[in-house]
Amino acid sequence: MPSTLAVEAHGLVKTYPGRRGRPPVQALDGLDLAVPAGTVHGLLGPNGAGKTTTTKVLTTLSAATAGTAKVAGHDVSRDADAVRRAIGYVSQGTGADPLLTPRENLVMAARLRGAGRAAADERARELLARMGLHDEAGRRTSTLSGGTRRKLDVALGLVDAPRVLFLDEPTTGLDPEARASMWQEIRSLAADDEVTVLLTTHYLEEADRLADAVSIVDHGRVVATGSPVALKADIGAASLEDVYLHHAGRAWDAEAIR
Ligand SMILES: Nc1ncnc2c1ncn2[C@@H]1O[C@H](COP(=O)(O)OP(=O)(O)OP(=O)(O)O)[C@@H](O)[C@H]1O
Ligand SMILES: [Mg+2]
Structure with missing residues (x-):
């Protein structure tokens, strides 16, 4: 039986209007994506490739x-409310209030989504345990390490028990240990909780270790997609970095020559 797709996009185009006399920007140029439910999918690609724009369209922000595109079976433009109820979104910047503790941030987020006081406390407790934040739960967020803060961002994205979680560069700027710890949490979200995770990253080793499949985006299109193993085998590459340079590098080269 074919697996259900948690995310599917067909021919997405996004043109941002040109401002102050500048030409319009074609951020997405016919982007396709298929992510089976319960898997981790990595979106890779150079700065400006269209990864965040893709995430914004899929999360109905743009x-x-x-x-x-459909997310969790709902059309992003016709059924935006249903999409929003089914997803969590952790943006490229932080979403936590620096003056509150992690526990207070989570309780506030749960209450804003309609939970009563007791239910919000309980949800915060679950998520602090889930993301390994127990020891830091009562410290002011502004005093936490980058890795701990980023885990809090992910916990905030999980408040509504989403079926699909979007993570925009969840490990940028983290040290290797914090990154490995984040990988473990993300992997267990998919394996234990059947959450589908779509994450963007610039770390190819991260995508190689974490993602069931990746899509390499360049100039608003997917130029290669598949499991890291299959993508490497296709071109006889030793690493995902070589795969990336093979595919994404072509467009750069072509542009440099023009
Ligand atoms: N609100 C906006 N208005 C105009 N242009 C935009 C806007 N947002 C993004 N762009 C442009 O669209 C293109 C794609 O940007 P996007 O942020 O999706 O790239 P990205 O792959 O996420 O890059 P990065 O790796 O740097 O995060 C870029 O050329 C960017 O400058
Ligand atoms: Mg981005």
Whole structure:
């Protein structure tokens, strides 16, 4: 039986209008994506490739100019409310209040989503344990390490028990140990809780270790997609970095020559 797709996009186009006399920006140029439920999918690609724009369209924060997409079975433009109820989103920047503790941040987020006091306390407790934040739960967020803060961001994305979680660069700036610890949490979200995770990253080793499949985005299109093992085998590459340079590098080279 074919697995259900938690995320599917067909021919997404996003054109940002040009401002102050500048030409419009074609951020997405016919992007396709298929992510089976319960898997971790990595979006890779150079700065400006369209990864964040893709995430924004799929999370209903931004409307596509053309193309269609479904998340958790709901159309992002026709059923935006249903999509929002099914997803969590951790943006490229932080979402936590620096003046509150992790526990207070989580309780506040749960209460904003309609939970009563007791239910919000309980949800915060679960998520602190889930993300290994127990020891730091009562410290002011501004005093926490980058890795701990980023875990709190992910915990905030999980408040509503989403079926699909979008993580935009969850490990940027983290040291190797914090990164490995984050990988473990993300992996267990998919394996134990059947959450589908779509994450963008610039760390190819991270994608190689963590993702069931990756899509390499360049100039608003997917130029290669598949499991890291299959992508490496296709071109006889030793590492995902070589795969990345093989595919994404072509467009750079072509542009440099023009
Ligand atoms: N609100 C906006 N208005 C105009 N142009 C935008 C806007 N947001 C993004 N862009 C442009 O769209 C293109 C894709 O940007 P996007 O942020 O999706 O890239 P990215 O792959 O996430 O890059 P990075 O790796 O740097 O995060 C870039 O050329 C960017 O400058
Ligand atoms: Mg981005």
